[in-house]
Amino acid sequence: MQKHARVVVIGGGIAGCSTLYHLTQEGWSDVVLLERNDLTSGTTWHSAAQVTNFGMNQTMVGLKTHSINLYKELANDSAHPINYNHADGGIRLANTEQQMQGYRHFASMARGMGVDFEVIDAKECKRRHPLISTENLTGGLWDPLDGDIDPYQLCHSLTRRARKAGAEVYTDTPVTALEQYKDGTWKVITEHGEIDCDIIVNACGYRVNEVGAMMGVHHPVASMEHQYFLTEDIPEIVEAGQRMPLLRCPISDYYCRQDKNGLLIGFYEQNCKTWGMDGIDPNFVNALCPDDLERVTDVLDGAFERMPVLMNAGIRSIING
Ligand SMILES: Cc1cc2nc3c(=O)[nH]c(=O)nc-3n(C[C@H](O)[C@H](O)[C@H](O)COP(=O)(O)OP(=O)(O)OC[C@H]3O[C@@H](n4cnc5c(N)ncnc54)[C@H](O)[C@@H]3O)c2cc1C
The missing domain is CATH 3.50.50.60 (FAD/NAD(P)-binding domain)
Known part of the structure; x- marks a missing residue:
């Protein structure tokens, strides 16, 4: 050394x-x-x-744009390419006119930085993400570069x-x-x-x-536990013949993206749980916390209402980290 x-x-x-x-x-x-x-x-x-371009201020948008450009370059490294899905796009949902107004303000700020976002209505959300219901949906903010990386x-x-x-x-x-x-x-x-x-x-x-x-x-x-689960294959995704864009729902506090031919659903918990406050086992390496989906049942309801296909989807694995 x-x-x-x-x-x-x-x-x-x-x-x-x-x-x-x-x-x-x-x-x-x-x-x-x-x-x-x-x-x-x-x-x-x-x-x-998941790698979004959205941020609450210009500094965060600038940092995220830098990351996206860097990740694209790394993904295209001919000697050592990496898996980066950055063409899926993503929709941040809204169910009030006030949220839509906020998205318009954000899109205008981002445009000033040369970063593209688009405010779309509920019908257009459904066209881009065929699995969603438009019930109680006003529209959303489209991030064309949303995606995920290995x-x-x-x-x-x-x-x-x-x-x-x-x-x-x-x-x-x-x-x-x-x-x-x-x-x-x-x-x-x-x-x-x-x-x-x-x-x-x-x-x-x-x-x-x-x-x-x-x-x-x-x-x-303080460290907080954070969970997502992966579903089994969903036939409607295979039939759609397109990759599903990411979804982020600030109303019900979940996110969702395609993983293989199923979905990955994660939760932003309001009643979140701290972890490791009394010390951490030195052998906790490449490890996970025990599953605890009970904690997120109310958020799950919102996700199921928005994507009814989830009702019939089996859970492949749960990640709580
Ligand atoms: C379920 C889940 C989903 C997530 N999804 C997203 C997402 O979609 N998008 C996103 O941006 N973020 C996401 N995050 C958050 C993101 O994964 C974390 O913020 C990020 O991985 C933290 O990275 P880190 O380098 O700070 O910490 P770590 O990855 O924990 O790295 C810390 C490293 O320090 C090493 N270390 C500790 N002590 C020592 C020591 N004494 N000597 C030497 N090395 C030491 C550890 O071994 C470890 O490798 C998610 C997190 C979770 C739990």
């Missing part, structure tokens, strides 16, 4: 891999990533990994490029302690050796406070 680096990024999920890549793009080649297990083995491996391939693609630009990546290398020198620089102690560095990036996801504690810092963050 090398003995010195300008920056040590701790954590090989999407946050750490992206940070490492972007540092090299800014010309910082003396950078190292340390991952306690494999890349993506925290949360990133099971992410629904999060494992994405992290490997980013680190491959970072390595090419001079970065080093060490997996199976847990950081066990951090010591600060008088001049403000750091000693990073791992199970496989030590590295001195100027800057540490803590990208440890749900273990952020374990590594924060090594620096005497408590980050005011």
